[in-house]
Every structure is written in C-alpha cells, then in structure tokens.
Amino acid sequence: MRAYVPTGKAHTGQSPIEPHVVLAELPQPRLRPDEALIKVEAYSVNRGETFKLEEPGASWRPGKDVAGLVVQQAADGSGPEAGRRVVGHPMGAGWAEYAAVPTSALAELPDAVSSPQAAALPLAGLTALRLLRAAGPVGGRRILLTGASGGVGHYVTELAAAAGADLTAVTSSPERGARLRELGAATVVHDVADASGPYDLVLESTGGSALPVALSRLRRGGTLIWFGQASRTPVTLDFFDFFKGPESATLRHFHYMDFPESYADDLAALVRLVATGRLHPELGRVTDWADTADTLVDLRERRIRGNAVLTVS
Known part of the structure; x- marks a missing residue:
C-alpha cells in the first residue's frame, strides 16, 4: 500500500522550518485482535502534526483522523462489520491507503455524513466536546x-x-x-x-x-x-x-486523552450531531492526498481556516 512517512528532514529558507513527508510503499498494517482494517477514503491533518514532523521519532507515522470503509472486521468480533462506513481515531499511521484502527476508536457513519466531513471530526471534535465537558x-x-x-x-x-x-x-x-x-x-x-x-x-x-x-x-x-x-x-x-x-x-x-469515556461513544455523538445538522465541520480545504505536503505548509502558516482534509484517490 501507499502511505505518507516523515523524511526526518526540514529546510530553512524565507519561511519557517517546513516539515516534509514523502509517499512510500509499505506493507499493509498487521492487526491486533481488537483492530479493524480500514480502507481510508479521507483523512484530516492537524497543525500539531506539522510540529511533530520536525522530530518524528524512529517509528512514528502521522495520521489520527480517518474516514473510510471497514474491509476487515476485528478478529475479536468487536466493532463494525466489513462493508460499514466509519470514522476512526487511530494513534497514528492514518495518512495511508489502509489503516489499523482499534474498535474502541471507531464509529459508524450514516449516509448523511460524508467521508470528508467525518475525517474532520476526531481530534478537533473530541477535543472540543471533552473540553466543554471539563x-x-x-x-x-x-x-x-x-x-x-x-x-x-x-x-x-x-x-x-x-x-x-x-x-x-x-x-x-x-x-x-x-x-x-x-x-x-x-x-x-x-x-x-x-x-x-x-x-x-x-x-x-x-x-x-x-x-x-x-x-x-x-x-x-x-x-x-x-x-x-x-x-x-x-x-x-x-x-x-x-x-x-x-x-x-x-x-x-486539559488534554482530550485524559478522560475515561471511550472514543467510540464520543465519536458517535459527534456523528449524530453532524447528521442532524447541529454541528458543522468547517472544511477549510478539501483536496487530493497528492497535495498533502503543500497542505501541511499552508496549515502551519495559518493559511487554512478550520480543518484541512485530504481525499485518498
């Protein structure tokens, strides 16, 4: 499969340091028993990820917001079945054609919510929801x-x-x-x-x-x-x-991860709000994933309002 990986390099010029990613061929994810395999249709990039790309670490790959199709249900039988549309919040490696996502961080999508809308929900939406709860x-x-x-x-x-x-x-x-x-x-x-x-x-x-x-x-x-x-x-x-x-x-x-509530339940709540017209993902940019590197720079330089979403062609 194809996936974006950090190059570990950055250059300085007239702009601030700009993180870099490159599209590479990688094996499909190896699933844990509680993980489903998702064919990614769209993913969101976050400004914090642009900073982490400066010092990515040896095994880290970016990507915490994905939406797509379950192509393999989790081996333990939990979570959505194959063929279901979902939004997911993996801890990384989501900028790819396929992603492994724990079923505790998956929610099913109704027809009323598009993949780009859903991809804009996880990190930003969970943070907002839990911040107000706090x-x-x-x-x-x-x-x-x-x-x-x-x-x-x-x-x-x-x-x-x-x-x-x-x-x-x-x-x-x-x-x-x-x-x-x-x-x-x-x-x-x-x-x-x-x-x-x-x-x-x-x-x-x-x-x-x-x-x-x-x-x-x-x-x-x-x-x-x-x-x-x-x-x-x-x-x-x-x-x-x-x-x-x-x-x-x-x-x-406050950090959104410091809560006992499951991601799945809160993602389902966010999806329900979008589906009923009570929450509107702000899609500042929706473009093909070939534009990921340029989008990262624009997001970092605050040239994008709201969420930036890449669709996997």
Whole structure:
C-alpha cells in the first residue's frame, strides 16, 4: 500500500522550518485482535502534526483522523462489520491507503455524513466536546475563547453557543470572525487585549503573552482552562496579578486523552450531531492526498481556516 512517512528532514529558507513527508510503499498494517482494517477514503491533518514532523521519532507515522470503509472486521468480533462506513481515531499511521484502527476508536457513519466531513471530526471534535465537558455547564456563562479560528475553535463555538453560552471568540481576521458569528459567537475580537471581561470561563489555546492577558479578563473565582500552545512560546505568569482582578481564580490544564469515556461513544455523538445538522465541520480545504505536503505548509502558516482534509484517490 501507499502511505505518507516523515523524511526526518526540514529546510530553512524565507519561511519557517517546513516539515516534509514523502509517499512510500509499505506493507499493509498487521492487526491486533481488537483492530479493524480500514480502507481510508479521507483523512484530516492537524497543525500539531506539522510540529511533530520536525522530530518524528524512529517509528512514528502521522495520521489520527480517518474516514473510510471497514474491509476487515476485528478478529475479536468487536466493532463494525466489513462493508460499514466509519470514522476512526487511530494513534497514528492514518495518512495511508489502509489503516489499523482499534474498535474502541471507531464509529459508524450514516449516509448523511460524508467521508470528508467525518475525517474532520476526531481530534478537533473530541477535543472540543471533552473540553466543554471539563468546563461544566456553560448555559448563561460568559466565555472567552482564544485561537478560535482552527478546527477546535469552530466546534467549541458552535457547541457552546447551542448550550446557551455568551461566547467571545478571538480570531485573527474579519473573514474568520464572520464565520464564528454565524456559528453563534456573540462577540468577535482580533486581539485578546480587546476582549471586554470579566468572563466566567476562559478557554486558552495560544500560550505566550496571550495567556496572562486572557487570565486578567477572568472574574473573581473564575476558571481558565489551558488546552493548547499554538504560539509555541513559553508562558510567564506573575501571580501577584491575581490580586488585580481574578482573585481566587482556578487554572487548569486539559488534554482530550485524559478522560475515561471511550472514543467510540464520543465519536458517535459527534456523528449524530453532524447528521442532524447541529454541528458543522468547517472544511477549510478539501483536496487530493497528492497535495498533502503543500497542505501541511499552508496549515502551519495559518493559511487554512478550520480543518484541512485530504481525499485518498
């Protein structure tokens, strides 16, 4: 089969370091008893994967978001049968014609959900769903969301607004802000410093200088949940700043994998929301998988709004 693998090389030029992948011939995956073999029809690429490609490790292959067809059911009899359309969340190796996916990370797809839509769900959708679950009830609460123009941000905006939150989205451009308003954002600003608090909850994914500014917008006793580091810049906090506003505030770190719920159940919930028109994957780019390398660069350089999906021809 054909699959994308890291070259382990990067070059510097006028642009920042750009990770590289190459299409290679590999054997089909060897399945564990609880894994199904999926013929991949579409996969999504994530900005975090572009960073990991800089130092990929000896055996790592990218690809955590796939949609396609079960061609071999898991040997232990679990999960969807052969011939079923599915969305899956393997831990890697999904940028390929075939992928091995644990049945605990598979959900069946109805006809109403296309493979490109489904491929945009796993990492971004699971992160958004579980982030809001970690935040607790959001109805009637004022929320500040930084880094809102990516796939996670779009899902968080739509889900939180549907639950009754008053959400302020921080995004880089008016065009991206217009779409977030359509999804339910009450307010859009282009710099976190322009956000008018106080907020009950801050969902922060930028890091660097943005996190202390976002923290200062919290009400007394509010909560900031840190779930990303898009700026790749370390955060410096002066804890005396708490006395200037967000006294008794709570800071939490979040990672979507730190939850007992199964991926399969949460993927099924996301699929159901899409199928019933209550969640809309933001497909910023859908193109043939031959364009994977160029798409990685554009995603890293923030030239793609929402999710980038490659279809396997």
